Amino acid sequence: MRILLAEDDRLIGTAIQQAFRDAAYALDWVRDGESAITAITAQAYDLLLLDLGLPRRDGLAVLEQLRQARHMLPVIIITARDSLEDRIQGLDLGADDFIVKPFAMNELLARIRAVSRRHQGSGSPILGNGILELDPASHEVTRGEATFTLPAREFALLQALLLRPGTILSRAELEDRIYGWNEEVESNAVEFIIHSLRKKLGSDAIKNVRGVGWMVAKGN
Secondary structure, eight states: EEEEOOOHHHHHHHHHHHHHHTTTTTEEEESHHHHHHHHHSSSOSEEEOOSSSSSSSSSHHHHHHHHHHTTOOOOEEESOOHHHHHHHHHHHTSSSSSESSSSSSHHHHHHHHHHHHHTOOOOOOOEOOOOOOEETTTTTEETTEEEOOOOOOHHHHHHHHTTTTTTTTOOOOOOOOHTTTTSSSTTTOOOOHHHHHHHHHHHHSSSEEETTTEEEOOOO
């Protein structure tokens, strides 16, 4: 999952960046509202974490522009503003959720999972295709009677595939969901991660479409 963070506080941004790296999210970080709009125009994201008190263009203006353009990107507002009026205005402008600073990082991650489920049209916290079941909260994947806790890169890649079972994802699309702007993409990283997942889950768990990419089977 690739997330854009729009936050001008360096301490908060750094803490979120580290927590999200540990949680296997690809995170890009901008520090003002204009840069947020530019990033969203240039890159496909799964979710926006939006501070309200941004320089150059505040968060509410960013949100209003996105929704006026009918951009359906999920948005969670993260802000020190805790008034009822701010919450109402943010939600009425199209935010999916609102969390007030300071917050526990685990709560923010849980809210991201909840918003993602709503946008996928699923109430279940488990991703699956009838063969594999992946728990985003614990990073555990189950096939049959076997359960494995996945390291960050393996989880991120398998999550990307299970979010769209039956859809072929190219190397570039998978790298896009695993690596943020400032992370080096290692040579043959995707092949290495898939090889490791297949050793755990079986050679048929992830299918290769030669010259195109990889996919997991669509469930019945």
